[in-house]
Amino acid sequence: MLRNTAMSTDHAVVLFDVGAGQAKGSREFQQDRCTIIRPEQFPCKTNEKLAFFAIYDGHGSGLVAEHASKRLHNLLSKRPEFEKEDYVAAIKGALADEDALLLESFKNDSTEPAISGSTAAICLVNLTRGELVVSNLGDSHVIMAERDPKTDRPYHIRRLTEAHKPETxxxxxxxxxxxxxxxxxxxxxxxxxxxxxxxxxxxxxxxxxxxxxxxxxSSSAVRGDFVSNKPFTSQRTLKPDGRYLLVIVSDGVSDRTDDVALIQHVMKLAMRGMRASEIAQEIATNSTRSTKSDNASCIVAMLDGQRS
Structure with a gap:
């Protein structure tokens, strides 16, 4: 498998390869957005090596997804919790900050943020310490698998995000x-x-x-957020002797296949020598081959512990 080594092995985890792919499907416009921030691009000075991956699935228009894709990682890096390395609280705060910016835009520039929106599926990886924080709003998802050190075959496949469905x-x-x-x-x-x-x-x-x-x-005098910006968030440690695969997808992908089949297909393509960007693009393209298909977006990231 070809790899693009992005980090030296003096860190707990090495980011070997990451890439994104998108397909419009049968929709008139592509309303999804993808963000990949490699350690050398991270928008603040820190002794930690950090990477940020996110998919924003827009609806109504691409305005909110575009806005978030350009700003959320910057808002994250400016949060006081981020300086304290409380990444869970920092992500929650950054999402609230993003909604506040959209409200200002609604008040001063355009009514569009009132009638359009976006899901979010986010991964923040501290490569120095081997920490992974995942957060999501809506029904875009992050799936993780471990890879066998000898065969690279995936196992322990699990979804790290939680779909927000009103019927629950x-x-x-x-x-x-x-x-x-x-x-x-x-x-x-x-x-x-x-x-x-x-x-x-x-x-x-x-x-x-x-x-x-x-x-x-309802007739209740109490009014609040019918639609929430409070994410499902989790944190885990990546083992220095482990190998990992992260796949982030919009519902245009996850609604077309189950997580196990998706991960197995990604690894099959990887073992053929395809790069992460090529794999992600094939996943997105294949998800939009049927009629009435949604926008599809996919990010593939491969991470290895330094002792793997």
């Missing part, structure tokens, strides 16, 4: 507590969609809420 009991309770009602499909955690968030939804007239969103307001 916890999300339904949150929406109802905010003064909303779940009817068909609504309330998914996302950036943007400000018409469903405080303070914009406080001035929305119930009768003017877009019906295709299937969101309705």
């Amino acid at each position: 009991p916890g999300e339904r309770r949150r929406i109802e507590a905010a003064g909303g009602e779940v009817t068909i499909r609504n309330g998914i955690a996302r950036l943007g969609d400000l018409q469903y968030k405080t303070p914009v939804n406080e001035v929305q007239d119930t009768g003017n809420m877009p019906q295709e969103r299937h969101l309705s307001s």
Whole structure:
């Protein structure tokens, strides 16, 4: 397998290769965005070697996904929690900061952030210490597998993210507590969609809420975020003698295949000598071959412990 060594082996984890691929599918426009920030590109000075990968799946337009793809990693690096190496809190804070910027844009520039939005699936890797932090809003996902040191075959395949679906009991309770009602499909955690968030939804007239969103307001005087910007976030340590594969995908990919089949196909292509960017592009392209296909985006990253 060809590899592009991005780090020397004096760090806990080596980023050998990473790349992204996208396909528009049958949609008129590509509304997804991908961000790959290698250690030498990370937007702040630090003694730690950090990498950042993210997919933003836009809807309504690509405005919110584009905005987040250019700003979120910078917002992350400026958070006070980031300086304290509390990456979980820093990501949560950065997502809130991004929504605040979108609100300012709504107030001063354009109404578009109120009617468009984006999911987010994020990986922050501290290569120096071998720490991985994963966070997501909505239904874009991160799948991780370990790779056998001798054969490179994947095992221990698991999804590190959690889909935010309004029909789940916890999300339904949150929406109802905010003064909303779940009817068909609504309330998914996302950036943007400000018409469903405080303070914009406080001035929305119930009768003017877009019906295709299937969101309705209850008679409760309590109003809150129908759509949340609070992510599911987890943290784990990568072993110095382990080999890892990370695959980040929009729902245009994950809705077309299961995680095990996806990881096995990625590794089959890798063992043929394909680079991460080529693999990611093939995954995205294959996911959009059928009619009525969604935008598809994929990031593939290969990480090896220094003793592997």
